[in-house]
Amino acid sequence: MLIRRGSSVEKPSRARPHRTRRTSLLAGALALSLPLGITLASQSGAQPLTAPTGAAALQYEDRFLELYDQIMDPANGYFSAEGIPYHSVETLIVEAPDHGHETTSEAYSYLIWLQAAYGKVTGDWDPFNDAWQVMEDYIIPGAADQPTNSFYSPSAPATYAPELPDPSQYPSPMDGAVSVGVDPLANELSATYGTDDIYGMHWLQDVDNVYGFGNAPGAPCAGGPQTPGPSYINTFQRGPEESVWETVPHPSCDDFTYGGDNGFLDIFIGDDGYAEQWRYTNAPDADARAVQAAFWANKWATEQGAQAEIAGTLEKAAKMGDYLRYGHYDKYFKQSGCTSPSCPPGTGKDSANYLLSWYYSWGGATNSNAGWAWRIGSSHNHFGYQNPMAAYALSTDPDLIPDSPTAQQDWETSLERQVEFYRWLQSSEGAIAGGATSSWNGSYAAPPAGTASFYGMYYQEAPVYVDPPSNQWFGMQAWSMQRLAELYLETGDPMAGEVLDKWVPWVIGEVTIGQDGDFSIPATLSWSGQPDNWNPANPGDNAGLSVSVTDYSQDVGVTGSLANALSFYAAATGDTAAQATASGLLDAMWEHQDDLGIAVPESRGDYSRFADEVYLPAGFSGTMPNGDVIEPGSTFESLRSFYQEDPDWTKVQAYLDGGPEPVFEYHRFWAQADIALALATYADLFGDGA
CATH class of the missing domain: 4.10.870.10 (Endo-1,4-beta-glucanase f.  Domain 3)
Structure with missing residues (x-):
């Protein structure tokens, strides 16, 4: 368990005793004498929205510390004995993880971000360093977990197997006759770090070994049901129609102990023969979030004169960003615009899309005498995974620019490309549409005539998965625009401002805030049309791309992220409606505090x-x-x-x-962290001395 510890750093004067009671929006306004704030009418008209500023805004810092203590309290059940954050306190929950005491790389990245904010508020940076170390110990595979990378050949990164439309069409046949491109990163990374191993998080972990595979870090194929602690596992493997309800859980290291005669391999891949093997899948948005958190930790610790305390962790974040470039590449290192499996392969960085794709994966034989390993990128790019703030950090922050010779330029290109991607996908109303692919149907098929394109990639309404459609969840909007709003405040990027100037009024118009904790935000989006073909010299107005909100919710994690995004935008622009909506949402959520955190019935x-x-x-x-x-x-x-x-x-x-x-009433770790971060953000941007 990560325990708060004392620090030799003098605590900033803004750290004050925690409040122990909940304060309603109206009562808080009266108690804090809000001539210091901003008042606007709420969308419901039920009562005014107040936007505290100055000393009045520091109530949100107190709330941050109060919620932080709830999250970190061992009795509340957010963490395993190892200090790993569970997906949720509750065990019966099925989402992307199919059990509450699994965890994701997402949760680890949120822990790092939460501890960065804690360092900002208190001056104690030990928990931030500890959080990164927990991540490195348990969710980044070590050398023993990826033992045959030395056999990897960048000129033959993997054997092609098409993605298929439905799970019932699997296993997918491997086809060695399809040419694949060259991996341009492997030799550079090996030379830079003196190892062939990958420094990136695997996306899914069975923290309590509920399944019993026992793929424990350090000995991934040597476990079983009696192995205590975390185990590397995987689920999704079978195309866009495979929802979590259709998955077959399997170990990341398959030695054929469980499953059938060939373990689990012949459920997914058709081959003439099968070998015991290990394999991992990285979710680039999570690694990028960890880098994003490291950027802010560096900024805040430097302001406190404590940067030396986190210097070692910053080096690791830069290293993670170096390997994160695998998320820029097409699955089989083909060039964008490929409309047939027989199209020419990439020969270098011409297979890079410079966006953060849905995943990258790597694997190999468990038997060193077998002598093979593989790596793939992903052809599918979802707007919700983009993180221009991480790209900015990795291309401009001297402490976070990776060591590889071409990494800084790659991230400079990625920063520009990601912001353009948002602009290309922005609907006429303001919301951001799904994404694009460099491999239509996952098999390099020809897209329908007239499909809009972006640097050779083709528009996808619902990238990656369609059960349910990946673009209908509003949470992707809040997550991704929060990062863009950070970038806008930090840099004033004009295209980022153009996108946000349209997105923010749209979302505010879809938010309702009433009395006594009553609020709603968008939950489900419906899309029609497509964007214009991208022309960076003359972007279109996307008059034919439209969105509507079909359902609303009180998803507290998404609400936290939305409040965070609006706070950054308000700080960048002085937009009073954005600031008042952010504080109004934070106040409404605080009315739903219970013994474990913030939750509403679902x-x-x-x-x-x-x-x-x-x-x-x-x-x-x-x-x-x-x-x-x-x-x-x-x-x-x-x-x-x-x-x-x-x-x-x-x-x-x-x-x-x-x-x-x-x-x-679920208490998801990421959701509690998102709320806490929004509270800290508001206090930082609008509090005393801001």
């Missing part, structure tokens, strides 16, 4: 899918570590029978038996 009608059948190829037969049978006819729940022992299972079973939709 009805989960999608839990009917516990009974959904998971497609498995005809003839496949195997077992999970606990003996659950894997075969055609298996369901999501039958592959996870441990859920029947969960204390909340009775609510789900009653629903499956015809009862009402189950209702939960």
Whole structure:
């Protein structure tokens, strides 16, 4: 467990005793005598929105510290014994992770960002360094976890296998006749760091080894059900229609102990023979968030005269950013504009899109005598994964510019390309549309005639996955625009300002804030049309690309991110509506504080899918570590029978038996961190002395 520790650094005078009571928006305004603030009418007209400034805004710093203490309290259950943040306190939850005591690289990155904010507020940087170390110890595979990288050949990075439209079409056949491009990063990275290993996070971890694969860091193939602690696992592998409800969980190191005769490999890949192997998948948005947090930590620690305390961690962040460039590349290092598997391969950086793609992956044989390893990028680029603030840090901050000779220029190019991507995808109303691909249908097919393009990539309404569509969740808007708003405040980038000047009024118009914690933000978006073809010299107005909000929610994590984004924009522009909306949302959420953090009731009608059948190829037969049978006819729940022992299972079973939709109040780690960060941001940008 990461415990707050004392520091020899003198605490800033702004750190004050925590409040122990909740204050309503109106009562807080009266108590703090808000001539110091800004007042606007709320969208509902129920009461004025107040935007505290100066000393009055420091209430949000107190709230940050109060929520921080709730998150870090060992009794509240956010962390494992190792100090790893769980996806959620609650165990019965199915989202991208399919169990609450799994975790993601996202959660690790949020921990690092949270501890950076804590260092800003208190002057104590030990927790920030500790958070990075926990990440390095447990979610970045070490040398023992990726043992055969020395056999990797950059001229033959991987064997091609097409992505297929539906899980029922898998396993996908490998096709060595399709030419793949050259990996232009591997030799440079090996020369820079003296190793062939990758320094990046794997995206998913079974923290309590609930599945029992026991892929423990340091010995990923030597475990099993009795192995305590975190285990590397994976789920999604089978194309855009594979929702979490259709996944087959499997170990990151497959030595054929579990699954069928070939472990789990022949569920996903068709081949003439199968070898025991390890493989990892990186989510570039999470690594970028860790770098983003390191940038702010560096800025704040330097202001405090404490930069030397985090210098070692900053070196690691720069290194992570060096390897993060794999997220710039097409899956098989093909050039953009490829419309056939037979198109010419890339010969260098001509296969780079300079965006943050959905993933990069790497793997190899467990047997060193087998002598092979592979690496791939991803052809699919979602606007929500972009992080221009990380690109800015990696191209301009002397403490974060990576050591590789071409890294700084790559990130300079990426910074410009990412901001252009937002501008290209901005709807006529202001929201940002899905993304683009360099491999249509994941198989380098020809896109439909008239499909809009961006530097050779083709517009995708819902990049990567369509069950549900990846562009319908409003959270991607809040996450990605928060980063752009940071960049705008820090640099004044004119195109970033152009995008935000349109996005902010749109989103404010879709927010409602009432009394006593009543609020709503967009939840689900519906899209029509497509953007204009991109012309950087003359960007179009995208009159044919439109969005509508079809549902609203009180998603507290997304609300925190939205408040954060609006705060940065308000600080950059003086926009009083943005500032008042940010503080109004923060006040409304504070009314939903409970013993563990901030939470609201959530009805989960999608839990009917516990009974959904998971497609498995005809003839496949195997077992999970606990003996659950894997075969055609298996369901999501039958592959996870441990859920029947969960204390909340009775609510789900009653629903499956015809009862009402189950209702939960979830405490997701990332969501609590996002709220806390928004509180700290508001206090920092508008508080005493800001």
